[in-house]
Amino acid sequence: MENSSRPSLLGLGLSIAVGLIASSAIVSYTLDRMASNKQSITVKGLAEKSVRADQARWRIVVHGHAPVLADAFAALRANQPKLRSFFVEQGFKPEQVTPGRETYQPVHKVDQDGRELREIESYTASQELLLTSSDVAAVDKAAGRIVSLEESGVPISVQNPEYLVSGLEQVKMSLIASATRNARERASEFAKTGDAQVGAMKSANQGAFYILPAQGGGSDDEYGGAYDKTTIDKLARVVVTVEYGISQ
Structure with a gap:
């Protein structure tokens, strides 16, 4: 009876070992996929537009x-x-x-x-x-x-x-859209160097909104950034920070 039980125990041990190896491979593959899914790139997008005081x-x-x-x-x-x-x-x-x-x-x-x-x-x-x-x-x-x-x-x-400048909200929204497109273009250029592809947007944050003198000069704080009130011709600027998922 002792001799006949040894092959059974040996077979059971081999089965357990194979199962552990297989399960560890599955866990490793899952972790690799999770790590891959967490890969991302964060870029800034810029947009500017000439505006005139009205x-x-x-x-x-x-x-x-x-x-x-x-x-x-x-x-x-x-x-x-x-x-x-x-x-x-x-x-x-x-x-x-x-x-x-x-x-x-x-x-x-x-x-x-x-x-x-x-x-x-x-x-x-x-x-x-x-x-x-x-x-x-x-x-x-x-x-x-x-x-x-x-x-x-x-x-x-x-x-x-x-x-x-009246209608600042409309100016801001159009610049945010342009800055976001600029961020996507920048992310794509970065991704090319690493043979990667840019995926969906994960997060986005608008930076300060600036109304600056067209020829440079002073400004005062307002609208979450700078708002120059001393000149007629101005430059509106928005910077956004966007995170995109990337895949190999």
């Missing part, structure tokens, strides 16, 4: 100065029509000018060392006037002529006009 905002503050507060407001109200007349002379309509609140600020005396004292010397009354127009060229031209009003003695504080 809206303008221009803020100018007119003042009135006097030792007495009531007289300061009287001087302010005497100067307000002069600024409004300037806008009309430049071809703008009265309804394009929005007045802000009238405010005032005390001006304190200073000592011989330039230190401010508690004693009030005079008052400055002020009001901001906001001009809005879709004629950006006219606003730009008027900004170059405002110095004539200052030379005439009207006390004003002048800010640079802001030149804005």
Whole structure:
């Protein structure tokens, strides 16, 4: 009985060994497939487009100065029509000018060392006037002529006009589509060097949205990136980061 059981045990051992080898091969093949499926490439896509401002905002503050507060407001109200007349002379309509609140600020005396004292010397009354127009060229031209009003003695504080682009969301969406196509092209070029093929998109992230001066220059932060408001001609830019699956 002992001799007859040995071949059976040997056969069982061989069967188990073959099964383990086969199962390990299946596991190895599955892991290799999983690793292959996880292969990917991440690239950035860029798209740019020239845009032109079609809206303008221009803020100018007119003042009135006097030792007495009531007289300061009287001087302010005497100067307000002069600024409004300037806008009309430049071809703008009265309804394009929005007045802000009238405010005032005390001006304190200073000592011989330039230190401010508690004693009030005079008052400055002020009001901001906001001009809005879709004629950006006219606003730009008027900004170059405002110095004539200052030379005439009207006390004003002048800010640079802001030149804005309407329909920014449409501009952004078209650039995202173009940047995504650019990312696909870049991924394909990279894949060629490794004899690979680009598969489906796995993930995509939009970077910052930029509105930049067409000729370069300063900008301020807005819209998740940069938004230049100092120039009429601008450059819109979007960068996207896209991950694609790749296969050999």
